[in-house]
Amino acid sequence: MKKRQHVLILGGGVGGVATAVALRKSFDVTLVTESDFINYALLPKLFVENLNYLNAIIQTKILSSFGIQVYRDTISLIIPSEKKVKTKKGKLFTYDYLIIALGAEVPIAPHFWSIEGFSQFQKEAVNFKGGKLVIAVEGIPYRCPPAPFDIAYRLKRYFESKSLNVQTIILHPEAKPLIAVGEEVHKKLIQGIEREGIELKAAYHIKKIDPIERKIENESGELVNYDLLMYVPKHKAPNVVSQSELSTNDGWLNVKKNFRTEKYDNIFGVGDIIAPTLGLPMAAFLALYEAQFVSSLLTNQEPPNKAEAACPIEMGSYSFIPFCDFRSKIENGLPPKCKIIEAEQNFIGFFRNLIHQRLLSLFSGL
Missing domain, CATH: 3.50.50.60 (FAD/NAD(P)-binding domain)
Structure with missing residues (x-):
């Protein structure tokens, strides 16, 4: 029986988790994250409802039930030429494919x-x-x-x-x-x-x-x-990326429009870590798209044809949802194609719940 190739994913945010779930049936997948999954979009709701932030956290270790190996650790060094990654706890990982989804650092x-x-x-x-x-x-x-x-x-x-x-x-x-x-x-x-x-x-x-x-x-x-x-x-790029040969002059991961890094075809970027490089906003919807796109490349599937993102803006009777397709931005550097959906506050709440359910679905394998 042919040995399956190994995909190493750095980062347990939306992009990292989505990529891990998508690839688990075709590859041996290892995900290294320094924290559990956090749904940041829930935090304003939790504040106004006086709820604990723990309601926004999902234990990343449940991904183990999908056959994904999960390690809690911090990445200290990426060595692309040797296909190796080191962690602060002294762990050394090797890989066939590397997905960097380390997000952005946010000062306290x-x-x-x-x-x-x-x-x-x-x-x-x-x-x-x-x-x-x-x-x-x-x-x-x-x-x-x-x-x-x-x-x-x-x-x-x-x-x-x-x-x-x-x-x-x-x-x-x-x-x-x-x-x-x-x-x-x-x-x-x-x-x-x-x-x-x-x-x-x-x-x-x-x-x-x-x-x-x-x-x-x-x-x-x-x-x-x-x-x-x-x-x-x-927001700032993580030091492990900004101080590596994989970064742009601004410190973010240097990728092409297919999310492969400029220097190594077996290394990809997903999520906030590549957003500034491509002129994209940092958004969970786009991280999901990038995860699907990269997964399709590695499994020889048809990639998604739209890079859609939406973010509700609550403003009373002026509430609305900008709904944009960023494919033109990714492929040609052109402005995204956007439309505005005007919405009442009740629908805004409904839409937020849909977003939350979509993120939760990552952990149910849907």
């Missing part, structure tokens, strides 16, 4: 982009008695570009439901937020923000934050005071 701050950030924001929000709620975006890239705007509205409504007077301000580095997915999406966003009384300071480049005086200063010297801060840090 009060935000919903990590479990640590979620816990920190929860603690600070307990003492919030009203005043200025500031959602400050440090820089691009960050996971799920529409999220700060959606979260601003949901937090505003949450605190108002507690009879608090809230002035909500968004600081964003882009002159025209979400313009990358089209003028129509940008205009719709601005309409919703203005209607809900949320202030947007665009092209605001943060220079420093004074946590004692509770002040934020931009590069022009403009100061913004806050009573409660959500700080969205610029």
